[in-house]
Amino acid sequence: MAPLRIGARASLMSLTQSAPILAKLAPTPMLLRPFSGEGGDREVNRAPLEEAGVFSQEIETALLTGEIDVAVHCLKDAPTHDTPGLTMAAYLERDDIRDCLVTRDPELRLDTLPIGATVGTASVRRTAALRAYRPDLEVVPLRGPVNERLRKLIEHDVDALVVASCSMERLGLRHRIGEWISPEIICPPLGAAIIALQTREDDMETRKKVIRLHDTNTEIEAEAERLVLQQMGGFCNAPLAGYCKTNRTGTTTTYTVRARAITDDGSTAIDIRLTGDDATETAMTACQRLVHHGGRELGRAS
Structure with missing residues (x-):
């Protein structure tokens, strides 16, 4: 059986969080390939990074060319839009977003x-x-x-x-x-505390192997948050924050979506918080309200 080739950034953080993934995929033979991650964990100024996916380009290229089969991403650092030919095949259960x-x-x-x-x-x-x-x-x-x-x-x-x-x-x-720290004081980044496994879109064999690690609740929250980033033109180090939270009361499930835009100096913020039955629809409405109140321009104001 050919080993499953897994790509991750060559940082202590990335390799540490990849280890449980390898354990859960056992007994499938695996090879872990670390990537340097241009602009990621190196001593660079992260503040002016104004594009999505700057930490994952090298890994995505290796995935597209067939050098690896699975890419391990922190969702908040992954591209806001799906790269053509690639898909987020599994979202692991979310950790603490604070x-x-x-x-x-x-x-x-x-x-x-x-x-x-x-x-x-x-x-x-x-x-x-x-x-x-x-x-x-x-x-x-x-x-x-x-x-x-x-x-x-x-x-x-x-x-x-x-x-x-x-x-x-x-x-x-x-x-x-x-x-x-309470999210009311420091609002988390959209996509916080989610590890995503990315594969080639047409690689059904690999997708079947990683799907057993997938958490449906995390997927719903993740896709709602990615929608906010897409609609607002956000990226990993923008003055934009928020989250989708699943609420369960008895047999009823609702979703609270928070979207927050803030000036770099913290002097002005627009904070939208909505709850609805559908996470995607709620996220879209939150974006519309944030735009209506000037949220798209707020980060550029300072």
């Missing part, structure tokens, strides 16, 4: 950080939210993989970090989390 605070002093929280404390993040979304919530803090651009950012914290380059809680948990660093 960001978290990591500090040198484990007793400190976002509300108790001293005035002037330095908080490291290269995310436009997080920076805008922090400036809106705690304008007295100094937000410091800090790039690179999570383990490198943690080293900067230990070396006293910054007082605190804001990172994705799912990243800390996947790396086995849950004990380092000082505070899970």
